[in-house]
Amino acid sequence: MFERFTQDARDAVTGAVAGARHAGAATVTEEHLLLALLDRGALDPLGVDRAAVAADLAAARRRGGMSRADEEALAGLGIDLTEIVSRVEETHGEGALASATPRRRSLGSSLRSALGRPEPERRHVPLTAGAKKTLEQSLRIALGRHDRHIATLHLLLALLSRPGTAAEVLADHGVTYAAAEAGLAA
Numbered sequence: 001m002f003e004r005f006t007q008d009a010r011d012a013v014t015g016a017v018a019g020a021r022h023a024g025a026a027t028v029t030e031e032h033l034l035l036a037l038l039d040r041g042a043l044d045p046l047g048v049d050r051a052a053v054a055a056d057l058a059a060a061r062r063r064g065g066m067s068r069a070d071e072e073a074l075a076g077l078g079i080d081l082t083e084i085v086s087r088v089e090e091t092h093g094e095g096a097l098a099s100a101t102p103r104r105r106s107l108g109s110s111l112r113s114a115l116g117r118p119e120p121e122r123r124h125v126p127l128t129a130g131a132k133k134t135l136e137q138s139l140r141i142a143l144g145r146h147d148r149h150i151a152t153l154h155l156l157l158a159l160l161s162r163p164g165t166a167a168e169v170l171a172d173h174g175v176t177y178a179a180a181e182a183g184l185a186a
Contacts (some may be wrong), residue, residue, distance in 0.1 A: 004139065006151045012036045013135070013155075020125045028127045030134050031057050031065075034159055034166040042152040046183045048173055056169045062094075067168050134158045153184045 002010065015036035020028040035057065037043060038050045060067065063085055066074075071081045127135070137158035142150045159166045160177040170176075 004142070004148075004150050006149050008040065008042070008152050009138075009150050009155055012040055012042065012152055015039060016131075017125055021123060025125065028125055028131050030128070030130050030159055030162070030164055030166040031061070033131060033134060033155060034170070037152055037156055037159075040152065042156060042184075043175065046175055046180065048170075048175060053169055053173055056172060057165065060165045060169065065165060067163075067165050069163075069168070130162070130164065134162060137161055153180070156180050156184070 002013075005013065012033065013036070016028050016032040019035055019039075020032045023032075025032070035054060038048070038053055043050075043053075063071070063081060066081055074081050134155070135158070138150050138154040141157045141161070142148075142154045145154075147154070156175075157177060157180060160170060160175070160180055161167075
């Protein structure tokens with residue numbers, strides 16, 4: 001499927017992997033895909049404030065990736081997510097729910113560190129099931145539109161078509177499926 005991606009779309013996917021790797025994340029998520037699209041200016045024609053979207057994604061990570069819908073569902077059960085986040089951060093430090101999974105250090109890693117040599121950046125970072133489904137959905141969207149290639153537009157539409165933090169944050173900034181399709185389709 002990756003051979004159907006345009007160079008910009010490939011760059012966005014590899015940028016998401018690099019972003020996850022740089023953040024020390026154990027996996028590549030839909031949020032990493034959105035951040036990579038933002039970094040490449042794919043949403044600029046829609047007037048999206050990159051910094052504001054990135055800040056909202058960071059706030060969602062701080063809540064442990066819980067969306068507002070999740071927060072409302074918990075509130076319906078009498079559970080205050082803000083209070084839980086506050087208590088966890090009080091005990092474990094700010095951003096504890098957003099912390100990356102610690103990496104295991106190997107003997108080679110320890111030796112490189114002792115010799116002052118940097119770690120190689122080729123650590124494999126797998127995609128989450130949601131990120132994989134987003135890529136699959138981008139193919140379905142491209143085929144449904146009779147497009148021969150998968151472009152950043154298809155990746156964005158796939159993110160918007162799936163429930164979750166990425167779609168919620170984009171909607172908060174006025175980016176809906178219809179708006180993206182109308183504003184970015186050439």
